[in-house]
Amino acid sequence: MGIIDMSTSQPLLHIDGLQKYFEESSNVLDIFSRKESTKIQAVDKISLTVEKNDSVAIIGESGCGKSTLLLTLIGLHEITGGDVLYRGRPLSKFDRNDWKEYRSKVQVIFQDPFNSLDPKMTVEESLKEPLEIHNIGDQRQKVRSILKDVELRPPEKYLKRKPANLSGGEKQRVSIGRALILEPDIILADEPVSMLDVSTQASVLKMLKRLVGEYDASMIYISHDLSTVSYIAEKVYVMYLGRFVESASTNQVLENPKHPYTKALVDAIPVPDPHYNRPRTVMSGAPRDPIDLGEGCRFRDRCPEVIAPDSIDIDQDAYREVMAFRERLERDELFVDRIRKSIEPDAEGQSLADAIRDEYFTMPLSGNNAATVDAALNEIAAGESEAAERRLRERFESVCEITPEYIEDKPGWHVACHRYYNIDSQHE
Amino acid sequence: MNNYDSLLEVKDLTIRYQTDRGDITAVSDASFQINEGEFFGLAGESGSGKSTTAKGIIGGLDQNGFIHDGSVRFRGKEIQDFTEAQLNDELRWKEISWIPQSSMNSLDPLQKVSEQAVEIGQVHTDFSEKELRQKIKEMFDVVGLSQSRVDDYPHQFSGGMQQRAVIALALFLEPSLVIADEPTTALDVIMQDQIFKYLDRVKEENSTSLLLITHDISVIFESCESVAIMHASQIAEKGSTKAIHDNPRHPYTFLFKEAFPDIREPDRDLEVIDGYPPELIGEVSACSFVDRCPWAVDECHEDAPALEHVGDADAGHAASCFRSDEAYELYKDRELAVQTPPPHGDH
């Protein structure tokens, strides 16, 4: 007696400001120093709507939270904030019957062919399992039929085999078959082909696309690979550190990406042509840890287009260094004591300031920029961190330190970046 | 006086594995060469023998693997029969180094990276600890890791950084040749690009050569000057990446190439190659691609085609196919004639 009304005309799946945070359990020392337990903001206010027969892709690097998102959607993680609505009914209010219903209608395919099938079960047993769980009859017939659908023919050849006797591609086909055998509404696919040879990916992807169409299902396809997305999804959502930064149709994203991260992603895709001189990425470093992220655009520490204040004139890379330094200062992560010890035990004043500069700055600064930084370094060396913070913030504060809104820049095209909407409206 | 015009020369190399089913041939009559400062790609599906070739060069074959025939010359000197001691003394880490697939497993979790570097350096060279520390720090710089992190433990690095640390370890003794086995397969495109940026830099500064083993032809086309494409132990085609891209002669080459997406043409239908690379026992006396090739003829079953020069502008461009003069044209005609490729007929 659940609450899901199957006849409603609500969207199939509506993810509404979903949040999934993890708390890193504090250890004994932290309790004593009264440090607040660190929050890992794996999924932070994600919104997405899937209608019948939609195929959308969520693209992001590893660590961006897409896998956590997936696990939350299938109920393996508890929702921290926001909600997910299946046919209008919120997951947070599901009872046992709702979950049973949902779990027969929403199926998942994982990326690792080696561990997605129970090594102790035959193909037939693995495929039968969903049917057994939901008490669906005609099992022998359905198993054979699905094996044919996933192009493992003749089915008899595969029924009694165990995963160890299947190739990677064959294993993934079985996993896909298992996801389809319950004729679900929605398929959640987590990089289903990324561990296969690229030359095999095409055939498995084509098959997946065809079957999703034939079975009249919708698909959310999660991956880090933009180059194969056009074969599988009409719309792309780009995810970075727990948030969507851009979403648009696949063609729009590939041809004309707006968000600097999307641009970097698209620009880094290898082009199979030795004559084409694709410049290497200008990006450096890696995404920060999704711990205690605070306010502001999460890409700003790596963004090639981070917005410096209009009033100053500064090189992009140098500006990013200043920003990184300011952040460390504000989080009290400059380790001044360690630096002091590494030169001489009672270093102070100019020599300490210079040592701190050497540690954190590699790009040259000039004019008032240099002067401000020097003054701040001296203040830090003298122990006046707050004054230094104020000084630096006054000159170098960026609009990117305010969380950009995820805004519909054009119909069907969302971007979360200060470069894309009226900057005036941001200044208080 | 050593007279050599290539850094690494592999000639007629045949590598087999002893199993209860017989001797499985993993590499059959492979020949290619890599010059100084050249990035050379070895491409193919898994099971093609590309990893085995690399392991054979560096003496890293599994227990049951053996070099049946052929030679490997490094700077003109034959090395395929080197003992472990010789390999360690003369080649490993300081002349030829190896970047394995899963970086995580090659870093000792109990040692700081700097300690590992020093240990490796002291085994293979005569440098002092101080010198070795300096070298690894410099290499960290090159791969974009902060020098102060040299004294960190592997678990303190994120996945991508671990891979870069492994690369730094492979490069810090400035070897002439680096063999990298799918170094970026598990990484995101941005990280992959960063790593190749650093590899480019190393090539520029030290004329380091690279033997890049991967199934990803796009990466090879972008980053390598030359390529050899392998199918089930045989080299199907080899030559400069430009020649192979512009004028592929072996059916496997162009079918393989067409299976990869090109971001400039997102709607192009991707090629699918039927079947799997076969497992070959004993002598290989046919073309290993014959059961998957749409243009196979009787001759292909009877003999293993030899690598023959294709005759275009690239003197090193060779293909092993009896129909190499016409296969590509037949393919192009077929593509033009129909909207979608016809289902592959019985072969």
Add this chain to the structure above:
Amino acid sequence: MSNLVPYDTFERIQMITDHHIFRNFAGGLRIMLNDRNTATYFWILVVVALLGLIGPAIAPYDIEETHYSPEGDILSAEPPSLAHPVGTTFAGYDVLSRLLVGARPTVITGILGGFLILTIGTSIGITAGYVGGRTETILMRFTDFAYGVPLIPFGIVLITFIGVGFISSVLVIGLILWRGGARVIRAQTLQVKQYPFVQVARATGASRTRIIVKHILPNVAPMAIFFLALGVGYAIMLQASLTFLGVASPFVPSWGVMIRNAFNSGYISEAWWWSLTPGLLIGVTVLSTFMFGRGYESLVTADGGTGEIDTVAA
């Protein structure tokens, strides 16, 4: 339309033998017998088990029959001879007969003790590993407590409470030694729990019981068998120790009792045929269980384990 075709007897039998528990067991056995080392130990154990079964039946003499020399003296602590291939004890009993009969209690101890250890250890391990949370904490603290208990002293204490007896000694063994298995099985369960196929089962709506029985159990089984083997070995050893200390029943003529009697008589160093032989037999048996267990575990996990990290072709 449900499948209403009735199965005939043959199909029914096939369905049972096809069931994956049998299949895995048979498969495991086959692999194991292919490896010469492991197979050797397996056969040694089979021989010991056989002795346990038929020992008393083939013993040439009664174990408490005193033997006399032609002159009428008790054949006390006589070295091996034709009549008594392994000599006699101080009391004139035939050592060979005692060895053969002594196999049975040893084997029973091993099997009973082993199974006790297996069931307790596995249940606790899997429950702790899969259910997690407070249950896990409680169960694991309990296990830690069991670890802290020193084996033999505790055995002595427990026996003074439940009384000296053969079964009680087996109980003692079982109640302490499950701890190793519990820890390892829990660790394995945690690992298996993370695998995508378990996540898929959960995402498809499988009940907890179903997952534990159908997915976790078969996958931790190799390790469990390993601990079973180990458990059997430890049980036998522990029993021998307890017997030697006089804590277990001296009336059941196990090999341990023989050593004890030899010790008590003072002839332990002189009558080596009496003291050494049971010791050797215990040693060989226990060694075989350990080696078999190790071999089984490494062989069975090598097959079907996660292999290449490489990408794979179609």
